[in-house]
Amino acid sequence: MKLLVKLGDSFGADRLIEICSAHTVLNFGLNIVNAAASILRDVANAGLKVKVKTTADPIIDFDQADKLTYLKGLYGLQDQLLNDLSRIGVRGFTCTPYFLDNRPNFGSHCAWSESSAVIYLNSALGARSNREGGVVDIASAILAKTPNYGLHVKENRKGQVLFKIPKKKWSMFDLTSIGLFMGETAGSRIPVIEGLKGITNDGIKNLGAASAATGAVALIHVIGATPEAKTKQEAFQNDVPEETIEIDTNSLDEVRNKYSATWKENPLSIAIGCPHLSKNEVIDVLNRLKGKKVLADRDLWICCCEEVRNSIIHSNLYQIVKESGAHLVSFCPLLTGLPRPFITNSGKTCFYSSATYAKLDECIKMATGEK
Numbered sequence: 011m012k013l014l015v016k017l018g019d020s021f022g023a024d025r026l027i028e029i030c031s032a033h034t035v036l037n038f039g040l041n042i043v044n045a046a047a048s049i050l051r052d053v054a055n056a057g058l059k060v061k062v063k064t065t066a067d068p069i070i071d072f073d074q075a076d077k078l079t080y081l082k083g084l085y086g087l088q089d090q091l092l093n094d095l096s097r098i099g100v101r102g103f104t105c106t107p108y109f110l111d112n113r114p115n116f117g118s119h120c121a122w123s124e125s126s127a128v129i130y131l132n133s134a135l136g137a138r139s140n141r142e143g144g145v146v147d148i149a150s151a152i153l154a155k156t157p158n159y160g161l162h163v164k165e166n167r168k169g170q171v172l173f174k175i176p177k178k179k180w181s182m183f184d185l186t187s188i189g190l191f192m193g194e195t196a197g198s199r200i201p202v203i204e205g206l207k208g209i210t211n212d213g214i215k216n217l218g219a220a221s222a223a224t225g226a227v228a229l230i231h232v233i234g235a236t237p238e239a240k241t242k243q244e245a246f247q248n249d250v251p252e253e254t255i256e257i258d259t260n261s262l263d264e265v266r267n268k269y270s271a272t273w274k275e276n277p278l279s280i281a282i283g284c285p286h287l288s289k290n291e292v293i294d295v296l297n298r299l300k301g302k303k304v305l306a307d308r309d310l311w312i313c314c315c316e317e318v319r320n321s322i323i324h325s326n327l328y329q330i331v332k333e334s335g336a337h338l339v340s341f342c343p344l345l346t347g348l349p350r351p352f353i354t355n356s357g358k359t360c361f362y363s364s365a366t367y368a369k370l371d372e373c374i375k376m377a378t379g380e381k
Contacts, residue, residue, distance in 0.1 A: 013149050018157025027158045030062055031114045031137075032151035033107050033122040034100065036144045037067035038345055039088030046144050047087050047094075053148065054094040061154035064147075065102040065112045066095060067124050068286070068313075068342040077309060077337075078346065098152070104315035105342065106215070106286040108135065116237055119162055121150030125228070126219035126285045126358060132229040134214045136237035138162045141228045161229055165247070167238065169231050171196050172251035175205030176258070183369040185213045186357040187262040189220025190269060195255060198226040202245045207234035212288050219285050220357035224269075269360040270367035273351035276308065280377040281343035282370065283313030284356035292322055292338075296330045298371065302378040304335040310377040311348065316340045336377070 014026060036046055069092065070085050102110045105124050114120050114137035122128045122139040123146075131137045140160040142150065150156045160166055173192055180188070185206075192201050201221065209217070209232055221227045231239035239245035282295055292314050304310045312331070314322075319340050322328055331338050344359045353366040353376050360367040374380070 011153060013146065014153065014155060014157055017146060018159060021157065021159040023157035023159040025158050026153075026155040027119055027162060029119045029121050029150060029154055029156050031112055031118065031120040031122070032060065032062055032064040032147055033112065033120075033124055033127055034064060034066045034144060034147040034151070035123040036091065036095065036148060037069050037103060039070070039085045039091040041084075041086055043087065043144075047091055049145055050091065050094045050148065053152070054097040058098055058152050060099040060148075060151035062151055063112050064100045064151040065104065065107040065110060066100050067103065067105050068340060068345075069103045070346065071339050071341040074337070074339060074341070078348075080347070084347070098148070102315075104286050104340065106130075106288070106315055109286070109288060109315050110317055119156065121147055121156040123147045125222035126215070128228050129218035129222045129230065130215050132161055132167075133218055133231070133236050134211050138167075141226070167229060168200065168247040168249060169202035169239070169245040170199040170252050171201050172254045173201055173203045174254065174256045175203060177205050180206070181369070182213065182216055183355060184262060185209070185217040186220045186355070187266055188257060189217040190224050190357045190361065191257060191261050191265045192230075193221035193223060193225030193227050194265075196221070196225050196227055199252070200229050200231070201227065202231040202233065202239065202242070202251065204233050204242065206232050209235050212291055215285055215288070216357075220361070223358040223361040266367055269357065271360070271364040273366060275351050277351045277353045277366070277376055278307070279309055279311065279348035279350070279352045280373050281311040281313060281348055281352070281354045281356070281359065282373060283311070284343050284354065284359045286340075287312065287314040287318065289314075289318045289321060292318060293327060295370070295374075296322075296327050298374055299334050299336060299378075300330050302334055302374070302380060304377050305379045308377060310334070310336040310374075311343055312336055312338050313343050314338070314340065
């Protein structure tokens with residue numbers, strides 16, 4: 011309670027408000043998180059429990075230890091962290107908790123960490139959360155409260171910068187690139203996007219994740235697509251934009267070159283799924299992979315939450331996974347530290363690591379040696 015009150019005071023909150031959901035980033039047992047792990051241990055030993063549905067970011071998949079032999083050395087606190095999370099009632103490990111049963115309704119107040127999850131919650135679902143941090147998220151989950159400031163307040167959800175995009179069919183690679191450009195341009199301001207009326211929720215997920223990586227963006231309005239932007243007037247709450255920016259193909263080419271690493275050697279790792287893939291996205295990847303074989307000197311990692319993974323394993327599509335030699339996993343390709351050279355279609359991963367940024371088809375070609 012003291013922690014949340016002090017946090018609220020620092021941002022001018024008038025009170026604590028009830029929340030219905032939480033999501034924590036206390037998920038990886040890296041040795042550098044000793045302090046947070048110690049707090050979590052005290053919380054668990056005290057017998058405290060979360061009062062709302064609480065999920066956590068992806069965890070290390072030790073089933074892959076034969077491929078990733080350094081895991082045990084890096085993640086010495088993993089067993090302790092998972093045990094303590096379980097004791098306080100945290101269940102479900104993914105950066106896409108909305109694909110589980112942690113999917114708040116429009117207008118619901120939440121306390122979520124994980125930048126890509128927060129921006130989806132605010133944008134696609136129309137629920138409300140600030141970008142919380144580890145320990146704060148656990149404190150909120152235990153109290154079922156959070157300070158009333160920032161994006162919990164309707165007036166603070168008003169669009170500030172208008173991004174105009176030519177109306178055409180944009181690929182997922184384009185949308186992710188738009189997100190990279192938009193995040194570094196908007197900073198902490200709230201973008202409103204004009205020209206993407208037909209965007210899917212998967213498109214919002216990937217665009218949002220990229221913009222939350224290059225900027226401090228936690229909410230985007232897509233006119234005609236997201237629930238608080240049925241019109242431009244609604245997105246700006248009847249105000250006018252502070253700035254209008256036009257995005258063209260040259261802008262996207264520049265941002266791709268900026269965040270893509272160039273390697274002289276062939277890739278050892280190709281990873282798809284940051285944020286975790288939806289079931290439809292996994293099916294799309296497998297359809298593109300059908301009849302192809304991953305080369306022996308490299309690994310193709312297809313990353314999704316455990317529930318999506320299990321649904322594929324128990325379907326006919328899993329035959330494609332087995333025949334291709336790909337790995338269907340539930341870990342985080344960014345924090346797992348996959349062997350380099352590394353290639354991905356994730357703008358977020360490229361921002362945070364030395365990875366080559368490429369289209370999905372190009373990733374599959376690099377994995378299979380297809381010309």
